[in-house]
Amino acid sequence: MMIRPYEHEDEKSWLRCRVLALLDTAYYDNVLNAKKQYDKPSIELVAAQGDEIIGLIDLELDGQPGEVCSDPQRRGAMIRNLAVHPDHRRKGIGRLLLVEALERARAAGMQYLEAWTRDDQWVRDWYMGTGFKQSDSYLQVYVEGDENLKGMIDSKVPHLRPVSVFAHYTGSDKAYIVSKFSRVHETSRFYLDLAELK
Template sequence: MEIRHYKPSDEKDWVRCRALSFLETAYFDNVLREKEHYENPSIELVAVSEGKIVGILDAECDTTENRVCTGKKEKGAMIWHIAVHPDFQRKTIGEKLLKELEKIAAQKQVMYLEAWTRDDQWVRAWYEKNHFKLVSSYLHIFMEGNELPKIEGNKSEMQLVQGWAHYTGENKEAVKEKFKRVHECVCYTKVL
């Protein structure tokens, strides 16, 4: 297996790897049809085995303090995607991608990494095992049908059928009881 920089010709396999990797997570419906491109400098890595992309990692770097990252008053890098193809999980590919990111980030004078994830305990455990610290969280609420707020006006012209919201208040348990699909989105950081 080789860890290398992403190339534009990798896009189709990158999208497939991400889709399959996210399928069994709380991000199962966050489907991309093409790879994201970043406004700021980025570190985009792939893990390749037998000519196939089996792991991905994208991180966007701050050019000034808090341009991309949300937490600290120093230059950071936001991990937007880290994923390993399901057939290759539990083989330390994620750790190898992370180590390569850390090496390149240090050369770019990045002081810390930031990553947001949802409430998959195995994903949280992976971040914690790799020395990330949980620093904050909010709720991501998906609403359908009778869970949706009512819209004023002519109902024949517009009908809300799905929606989502962020909840940053203190009464998280009450919100979790009110809606069927609620994810806790958590922020992890790692000082380099």
């Protein structure tokens, strides 16, 4: 197994690895049919075993503070994708990808890493175990047609009726939202200060 930069020829195997890695997480339906190209500079690494991609990490970098990440005072790198093929978990591949990516981010002048993740406790534990700290959170809410969208969310376009909605809830009554809708995820921000690492 080797950690190396992503190459265009990796795309099909990259997509397969990502899909399989997300199947048993709260992101199970976040399927891509093409790898995203980033607007800002990026660090895109893979863990390859022969021609097969078994792990991946993508970071998008701030050009100026706050362009990609949350801190308006410091330049950060946003983890856009981080996944390990389920057949290769618990072998330290995610940690190896992270270490290589953070060294490259530091060399590019980034001061911290930022990641957002949903409420899979094992994923949150992994971030905390690698030195990240949790800061804030909000709710991601999936509203389906059988949850009575009528009157709650209306369209201004004649004859266009929402049957499902993906929404962000940033209010204070999280318990109400969780009780009202069947699919709600608490999505939390984690950060890792690169100056604190040796």
